[in-house]
Amino acid sequence: MSKKIPQVKLRRPRYSLFDSIEHQVAPRVLLVDFFYWPFISAGSGEIDPLAVVAGNGVVTDVSPKAFRAGIRAGDRVRAATSAVTGLKVISVDAIDQSGLFAKIANVLERFSPLIEIVDLGVCATNARGPSRYFGGEERLASEVRKAMEDQIVEVFPPAGELLNRAADLFVEGSIFSFGVSIADGIFTAKIAARNSLLIPSGISGSFLAPLPIRELPDHEIADTLDRLGVRSLGEFADLDFDLVLERFGYRGALLHRMAGGLDTSSLEAAEIKEDLTQKIELPEPLEVASSVIFVCKARVEEMLGHLLESGYLCQIMRVRLMSENGEESVRDWGVKDGLSAQLLLERIRWQLESWSTDPRLAPSAGVETVELQPQRVVSALRVQLDLDGSERSSVVKVSQALSRVDAIVGKRSSIAKIKASRTPKESVEMVPWQLHLFDLDEPMDQKARERPPWPGRLLSSSPAICFDREVEILLLTKEGTLISVSANVFLSGEPYWMRVQSSGKRVRVLEWSSLWPMLERWWYPEYSTKVARIQIVTDEMGALLVKSSNGRWFVEGLYD
Amino acid sequence: MDIAAEKSISHLSGFVSPQLLASERYVELGGSLAQIFPLGRIQLGSVVLFEGESNSGATSAVFEFLSSGGIRRNWSALVGFENLGFLAAFEKGVDLGKVVSVPDPGRDLAQVVAVLTEAFRVVTIANPRFISSSQARNLTSRVRVNKSIIAIVQQGCDITGTRGRGLWPGSYDYSISSSISGFTGLDRGSGFIRERRLSLSLGSRRSGATRSIAVSI
Numbered sequence: 001m002s003k004k005i006p007q008v009k010l011r012r013p014r015y016s017l018f019d020s021i022e023h024q025v026a027p028r029v030l031l032v033d034f035f036y037w038p039f040i041s042a043g044s045g046e047i048d049p050l051a052v053v054a055g056n057g058v059v060t061d062v063s064p065k066a067f068r069a070g071i072r073a074g075d076r077v078r079a080a081t082s083a084v085t086g087l088k089v090i091s092v093d094a095i096d097q098s099g100l101f102a103k104i105a106n107v108l109e110r111f112s113p114l115i116e117i118v119d120l121g122v123c124a125t126n127a128r129g130p131s132r133y134f135g136g137e138e139r140l141a142s143e144v145r146k147a148m149e150d151q152i153v154e155v156f157p158p159a160g161e162l163l164n165r166a167a168d169l170f171v172e173g174s175i176f177s178f179g180v181s182i183a184d185g186i187f188t189a190k191i192a193a194r195n196s197l198l199i200p201s202g203i204s205g206s207f208l209a210p211l212p213i214r215e216l217p218d219h220e221i222a223d224t225l226d227r228l229g230v231r232s233l234g235e236f237a238d239l240d241f242d243l244v245l246e247r248f249g250y251r252g253a254l255l256h257r258m259a260g261g262l263d264t265s266s267l268e269a270a271e272i273k274e275d276l277t278q279k280i281e282l283p284e285p286l287e288v289a290s291s292v293i294f295v296c297k298a299r300v301e302e303m304l305g306h307l308l309e310s311g312y313l314c315q316i317m318r319v320r321l322m323s324e325n326g327e328e329s330v331r332d333w334g335v336k337d338g339l340s341a342q343l344l345l346e347r348i349r350w351q352l353e354s355w356s357t358d359p360r361l362a363p364s365a366g367v368e369t370v371e372l373q374p375q376r377v378v379s380a381l382r383v384q385l386d387l388d389g390s391e392r393s394s395v396v397k398v399s400q401a402l403s404r405v406d407a408i409v410g411k412r413s414s415i416a417k418i419k420a421s422r423t424p425k426e427s428v429e430m431v432p433w434q435l436h437l438f439d440l441d442e443p444m445d446q447k448a449r450e451r452p453p454w455p456g457r458l459l460s461s462s463p464a465i466c467f468d469r470e471v472e473i474l475l476l477t478k479e480g481t482l483i484s485v486s487a488n489v490f491l492s493g494e495p496y497w498m499r500v501q502s503s504g505k506r507v508r509v510l511e512w513s514s515l516w517p518m519l520e521r522w523w524y525p526e527y528s529t530k531v532a533r534i535q536i537v538t539d540e541m542g543a544l545l546v547k548s549s550n551g552r553w554f555v556e557g558l559y560d
Numbered sequence: 561m562d563i564a565a566e567k568s569i570s571h572l573s574g575f576v577s578p579q580l581l582a583s584e585r586y587v588e589l590g591g592s593l594a595q596i597f598p599l600g601r602i603q604l605g606s607v608v609l610f611e612g613e614s615n616s617g618a619t620s621a622v623f624e625f626l627s628s629g630g631i632r633r634n635w636s637a638l639v640g641f642e643n644l645g646f647l648a649a650f651e652k653g654v655d656l657g658k659v660v661s662v663p664d665p666g667r668d669l670a671q672v673v674a675v676l677t678e679a680f681r682v683v684t685i686a687n688p689r690f691i692s693s694s695q696a697r698n699l700t701s702r703v704r705v706n707k708s709i710i711a712i713v714q715q716g717c718d719i720t721g722t723r724g725r726g727l728w729p730g731s732y733d734y735s736i737s738s739s740i741s742g743f744t745g746l747d748r749g750s751g752f753i754r755e756r757r758l759s760l761s762l763g764s765r766r767s768g769a770t771r772s773i774a775v776s777i
Contacts, residue, residue, distance in 0.1 A: 409665045416650075430661065433660050462647040464645045500718075511746040559756060
């Protein structure tokens with residue numbers, strides 16, 4: 001039986017999404033980009049093949065030679081093959097999606113323990129520490145480049161052969177060419193990698209400014225901006241942050257920060273105080289990666305499910321594999337939007353495959369233990385839980401739906417916030433949903449629960465319905481005389497009838513509470529009013545919260 | 561089956577995650593509603609009707625629903641609610657950070673609800689006035705696909721003179737009727753309302769049975 005996973009109890013981190021996009025600085029990132037990775041992994045045995053990668057009849061990747069022949073990503077495959085003779089078409093499905101790239105990315109581990117595989121063919125690591133160690137960013141970049149080249153030759157024996165024939169394996173035009181860059185944030189680093197640039201800290205904004213708006217990773221938003229006349233990243237970055245947030249939502253706001261060189265997706269692992277480590281002991285040592293994955297599946301899903309239920313997403317997970325003979329493989333895996341079970345299992349598989357096929361480090365026995373140690377968790381307050389925790393629909397979905405709804409209705413949807421106040425109505429502030437969604441505010445519940453004991457605050461529960469416009473009534477005694485509140489806060493008689501002024505309807509008062517006196521607008525002595533509140537129970541209209549003000553009575557709320 | 565085999569099967573079951581069919585997906589409820597819903601859970605893709613005369617506690621019943629178990633953890637939208645006492649909802653345990661209030665969409669109600677069900681797990685509508693039976697049918701099939709829940713509140717208010725004009729013209733899976741049966745804490749000019757007794761009864765279209773419960777709120 002699998003051990004029951006203890007419920008994760010974490011203090012909600014004082015982490016604000018809004019803070020992160022407004023105030024954080026972009027981390028220093030070293031990034032390696034293999035521009036033609038699909039062609040390397042398809043293993044055509046040529047340095048410069050005339051080939052494209054295609055899926056669904058559309059070209060997705062173009063080799064340098066095919067590019068020179070005029071083929072572009074997005075072309076129809078049929079048109080491309082008829083236009084260029086001898087064009088090789090590689091199916092997307094034929095490309096090795098597994099641990100091949102992980103093996104290349106492994107090299108970065110010699111420089112920094114934390115690696116993020118940004119995409120197949122693109123990996124990144126934190127540059128700050130290692131560059132100090134290697135004596136400067138330039139030195140670090142050239143060390144990384146050398147190590148990468150060695151690894152390519154080692155991992156792809158055909159590459160080694162080709163190297164003998166052509167000394168220029170890594171020059172421009174070869175599918176093995178790659179870029180190494182160091183810059184602030186992954187977005188800037190990825191662009192800089194095309195020319196292997198080192199962008200000094202703090203000038204990303206001016207580096208990105210002249211670039212066309214289409215460089216944004218979200219084509220839909222880029223198209224819209226283009227149509228609106230925003231043509232460069234700099235023009236986009238100059239737009240007002242709040243306006244962008246309103247028009248394009250959270251995703252747009254992130255892009256806006258990126259365009260300004262402030263991509264804050266951080267690689268640095270945060271300290272986690274509570275131990276969330278899960279150790280999965282396999283029933284017997286297993287050598288085949290897929291059987292390890294199969295056995296781990298349920299536990300991984302359970303673990304991430306529990307985290308999610310407690311309101312957390314794991315962004316970086318340390319995976320430690322231990323063999324029966326005590327060998328270890330440790331690796332941090334990061335995914336910005338949070339690791340789902342499927343993504344994590346995929347990464348465990350990559351790690352297993354690259355470990356077991358590494359000639360120097362391969363374990364001498366089957367894997368016995370898989371240890372998962374979350375390195376960085378973020379609050380997933382805005383993440384919708386599905387019942388089994390496996391699926392999630394994010395803020396993005398909610399904000400898209402609300403944008404559409406607001407456009408249809410022509411008014412703003414809002415979210416209620418509770419603040420300390422004396423009356424049920426004043427305690428609620430309706431804020432536009434955008435503000436709430438993008439501002440991961442302090443835990444409202446806690447703060448409001450400790451509402452200060454305002455004088456005059458209701459001592460009872462609040463009415464389920466609070467009327468926007470107060471409804472005037474009369475409170476009458478059995479004999480029909482009007483009831484008023486005396487200066488020393490007493491009722492002038494016993495309520496027996498209640499009459500709604502607008503409809504003229506009269507109902508019986510069955511019970512009533514004591515009076516709560518309160519001074520309204522006390523900060524304006526000349527306008528201040530003495531009011532008193534009372535709860536009454538009627539025979540046909542239920543229980544009501546009623547206010548007396550300047551000798552008149554109003555219904556404020558209904559205990560529905 | 562011998563003990564060893566049974567043991568190894570229960571051992572293996574720890575490694576296999578259960579496969580749920582789409583029709584078998586539910587949200588667990590908590591609190592009082594868990595006691596009247598069959599097996600304490602509600603099927604995704606359902607339409608729930610909250611009904612009652614004026615002042616019969618339908619609003620409190622909605623709060624019970626929104627603060628209940630799995631529903632509380634999901635995003636929900638309130639459409640066309642005016643005068644809602646959010647402080648009371650908060651006191652009842654509704655997570656206001658996940659509840660979005662959409663202003664009355666008037667004649668665009670069906671369209672708005674359709675958009676909302678794509679992102680929100682629960683969409684609650686107050687007195688749906690402008691909705692035709694064919695639109696209601698469309699929405700019902702849409703929630704089945706989206707695995708969301710539509711809740712409809714049909715209740716008028718004597719005090720403002722609004723009647724529960726809006727009636728859901730379509731079919732529904734559950735109906736919850738409520739009534740308030742009494743108050744404690746008041747005594748002719750002293751004390752305040754400490755407790756209300758709310759009785760809820762659930763009619764399920766599927767089982768045809770009715771189950772009731774009385775809760776103090």
